[in-house]
Amino acid sequence: MAEFKDLGVRLLVAAVPELADSASDTLLLNLMSCFAEFEREMIVSRIAEKRASLIARKRRIAGRTPFGYSADQAKQLVPVAEETTIVRELFEFISAGMLPSEIEKTAAERGWRTRTGRPWTARQVLDTVSNPIYTGHFRAPDGTRPGVHSAIVSQDLFERCARITASRRTTADGPRRRTVWSSLQGKVRCARCGELMSIHVNHRGSDRYLTFRCRRAAAGEKACSGTQVRVFEIEQQVESVFRHPGERLPMKRGRPPRAVVAIHVLGHVFPMLNPAAQQQIVALSVEEVIWDADAGRIQVSFNRAELLHYAGGERFQPGVCR
Numbered sequence: 001m002a003e004f005k006d007l008g009v010r011l012l013v014a015a016v017p018e019l020a021d022s023a024s025d026t027l028l029l030n031l032m033s034c035f036a037e038f039e040r041e042m043i044v045s046r047i048a049e050k051r052a053s054l055i056a057r058k059r060r061i062a063g064r065t066p067f068g069y070s071a072d073q074a075k076q077l078v079p080v081a082e083e084t085t086i087v088r089e090l091f092e093f094i095s096a097g098m099l100p101s102e103i104e105k106t107a108a109e110r111g112w113r114t115r116t117g118r119p120w121t122a123r124q125v126l127d128t129v130s131n132p133i134y135t136g137h138f139r140a141p142d143g144t145r146p147g148v149h150s151a152i153v154s155q156d157l158f159e160r161c162a163r164i165t166a167s168r169r170t171t172a173d174g175p176r177r178r179t180v181w182s183s184l185q186g187k188v189r190c191a192r193c194g195e196l197m198s199i200h201v202n203h204r205g206s207d208r209y210l211t212f213r214c215r216r217a218a219a220g221e222k223a224c225s226g227t228q229v230r231v232f233e234i235e236q237q238v239e240s241v242f243r244h245p246g247e248r249l250p251m252k253r254g255r256p257p258r259a260v261v262a263i264h265v266l267g268h269v270f271p272m273l274n275p276a277a278q279q280q281i282v283a284l285s286v287e288e289v290i291w292d293a294d295a296g297r298i299q300v301s302f303n304r305a306e307l308l309h310y311a312g313g314e315r316f317q318p319g320v321c322r
Contacts, residue, residue, distance in 0.1 A: 001029070011029075013029075016032075055145065057148075058145070058146050058147050058148045059074075059076060059147070059148060060075060060076050060077060060138065060147065060149070061138075062075070065077070066128075066131060066133055066134075067083055067086075067087065067114060067115055067128065068080060068083040068084050068086070068087040068134065068152055069083075069133075069149065076148065076149060077133070077147070077149035077150075078149070078150075079149075079150050079152060083115075084152045086107075086112055087128065087134060087152050087153070088152060088153060090103065090125055090128055090129055091129055091134075091153045091157050091158070091161055092157075093106070094125075094129050094161040094164055094165065095157060095160050095161055095164065097164070099122075100122035100123075100125045100126050101122045103120070103122070103125050104119075104120055104121055104122045104125065107119065107120040107125075108120070126165060129158075129161045129162075129165065130161075130162065130165065132144045132158065133147070133149075134151065134152040134153050134158065135151050135152075135153060135154070135155050135158045136149060136150065136151035181199045181201065181210055181231065182199060182210065182231050182235060183235070183279040183280070183282045183283040183286075184231075184234060184235060184238065184282065184283070184286065184289055185199055187286060187287070187288050187289055188212045188234060188288075188289045188290075188291055189288060189289065189290050189291070190214040190227045190290075190291060190293070191290050191291060191292040191293065191294075191299075192214075192227055192293065192294070193214065193227075195214055197212040197213055197214050197227070197228075197291065198212070198213055199211070199212060199213075199231060200212075200213045200228070209230075210230070210231035210232070211228045211229060211230055211231060212228060212229050212230075212231055212234060212291065213227070213228045214227035214228070227291070227293050229291055229293070234289060234291065234298060235282075237297075237298050238282060238286060238289060238298070238300055239270075239278065239282060241263060241300065242263065242266055242267055242270040242278075242281065242282070243267065243270055243271055244267070245260075245263045245264045245266075245267035246264070246267070249263055249264070251264070259302060259304055259307060262304075262307040263302070263307065266281065266285075266307070284303065284306040285302055285303055285306045285307055286300060286301070286302060286303070287301040287302055287303045288300075288301040289301075
């Protein structure tokens, strides 16, 4: 705020628009800042204490409920009989020396489905047999910590599977560096089957070509025919909403939706930003992009909270802008 004042920039608070630049207004802003900082530190402290209490009592903190368990009212894990049978079979298959690709085919033959209703993939099999949660433990920064939920497999079986999968690795252990090829990576979905589309990199000499491709084939099913599109094409269509909001999202008569107003506000500054800042806005503001290969167009869902962060205004409900 001091830097803004030195540069002659006036700060307007959307929640308190009547504030000006007088001494009393500056005092009020300082008081609001002090209370906000105090409240934030208190929230952080309470969260840390709650986490420490849950860990001391061997309780689950948070996270996605893994396959084989359900969460009770206290968010603690309870085994699901139908799913625990599949989990034990996966561990037994790995222990018997079967490859994940072979297990994927066996699971498809038996009609096993994941919690999302999709067939099992080799990657999901490896993720399952490497999760210590099935031994009654949780992952922790220094390894694992004990939990109070019931184990599905024994520690001996889990360690045996870990040794087998480790012996098959062709790369050294360590953190994997994920290459981010696009600000829309992990957000583009196929309209035909509903699956996320992964980025495929094709090298032709010194040139690199990036395309979004449907992942459905990786789940043991027939791939969607023609569901691939250039990454550059999707990025340009999405960015055109921010560059030319008047053309892509024209204002209608009456009171326009606040989401449209927010995007129009961003449209004034978006072309003046550097490419890195533009990619950041797209990555945070875009919730999902659905690619319709039959119609050759996209449908974009925006994160309204992030639009609020960039454009200002009140928090609005989530929705879809075409």
